[in-house]
Amino acid sequence: MQIIGRGGQESQTRYSNYAIQNCVRNLNNRKMRTPKWNSIIVEADISDSNQLKTMLQKHCPNVKVIAEVTETSEAITCINNMEANLLFCNVSLRDGIAFDMLDELGGFYGPLVFLSKDVKSALHSLRYNAFDYFLKPVTASMLLDLMKRLRNWETKLDRRIEFLNGPRFSNKFNTTLLKASGVQHVVHIPDIIHIEGDGNYSTVHLASDDQILVSKPLKYFEDILPIRFFFRVHQSHIVNIATVKSVQNGEEHFVTLHNGSTVPLSRRKKDQFLDWLIQ
Numbered sequence: 001m002q003i004i005g006r007g008g009q010e011s012q013t014r015y016s017n018y019a020i021q022n023c024v025r026n027l028n029n030r031k032m033r034t035p036k037w038n039s040i041i042v043e044a045d046i047s048d049s050n051q052l053k054t055m056l057q058k059h060c061p062n063v064k065v066i067a068e069v070t071e072t073s074e075a076i077t078c079i080n081n082m083e084a085n086l087l088f089c090n091v092s093l094r095d096g097i098a099f100d101m102l103d104e105l106g107g108f109y110g111p112l113v114f115l116s117k118d119v120k121s122a123l124h125s126l127r128y129n130a131f132d133y134f135l136k137p138v139t140a141s142m143l144l145d146l147m148k149r150l151r152n153w154e155t156k157l158d159r160r161i162e163f164l165n166g167p168r169f170s171n172k173f174n175t176t177l178l179k180a181s182g183v184q185h186v187v188h189i190p191d192i193i194h195i196e197g198d199g200n201y202s203t204v205h206l207a208s209d210d211q212i213l214v215s216k217p218l219k220y221f222e223d224i225l226p227i228r229f230f231f232r233v234h235q236s237h238i239v240n241i242a243t244v245k246s247v248q249n250g251e252e253h254f255v256t257l258h259n260g261s262t263v264p265l266s267r268r269k270k271d272q273f274l275d276w277l278i279q
Contacts (some may be wrong), residue, residue: 037063037150039086042046042075042101043115044094052088052115052138059143070094072101080268085110086150091121102128106266107235111150127199129219176224180212186214189231193259195221195238207243209259233273237263241277 039056046068053065063086067078071094073097078084089098099121102108111131114121121132125274131153132146139274171178178185191207197218202210204221221230221238233255248254253265255273265273 013027019068019088019138037086038066038082038084039063039088040067040069040075040078040082040084041065042072042087042089042093044070044090044092046070048090048115048136055138055140055143059140060147062147072096072098072104075101076105079105079108086113087111088113090115091125092116099124099128106268110270111207112154162220174226178212178214180214185212189225190240190242190269192225192230192240193257194240194261194263195244197238197261204260207259231273232277233263233269235266239263244277247274247277 011273037060039051041052043052049068049070053068056063056065056162061201066082066084069075069078074133077090079087089108089111089112090103091098091114093101098114100116100222107128112128113132113134114125114130115134115136117136119133119135125133129275132149134142174189175186176189178187187204187206192204193207194205195218196203196205200215202214202216202218204214206212218232218236218238222232225238229240230238231241239255243256243257243259245258246256247265247270248256248262249270253267253270255263255265257263
């Protein structure tokens, strides 16, 4: 495993509260708009990894490669311990496949670019919120296009931050409409305790103990809920931080809510979640 250096500033992820939370901090603290993308390359073929790194250095000066790894175990260690906000990951690795690694991690909370010699896994990559899917060999035009899309993505993210922090979400009686089985449910946002995602469906748990099954992925709720009150603690769970009773540590981490339910807490999200609770 080759470690190039430790990461720098926190930055954004694609369409997630994790992205918004980090971006809010950056917008408050940084003077420059252009982010420094701290990337990890997870690639079974060392020559392909070196080639990608060289091309990034040549064509993408705002991208820093902080680690190059070849196996899933090494990748998990780096992702958990380094502040990477951009991941290049080959679908096939020396000791497994990227999708299993991401399942173990609970996902990667940043733009994720898959690399492959064929298109067989392209559709499956969408389940992991792939930002892009590169067919090898990687070319300079592909990287330049990626940088352009990342800049556009950041601009949209900044606008979304301004919108979510605007007056529309300052009113505690703000409501949203949830459609389930042909019925439009008017739901007060503060009454949402927790949302559990399962593929393209999500179950919204309310303070009244009612549950509403909605044909929307969890990412949809990340886009509409106010970032000051909702946090994605796990790949499959969003919680209302006002309903958190305690955080339990151990081999596995859990969040206990005031209604008595428990929700798994990703190891990678624990420290950030605790910081967010006391802000």
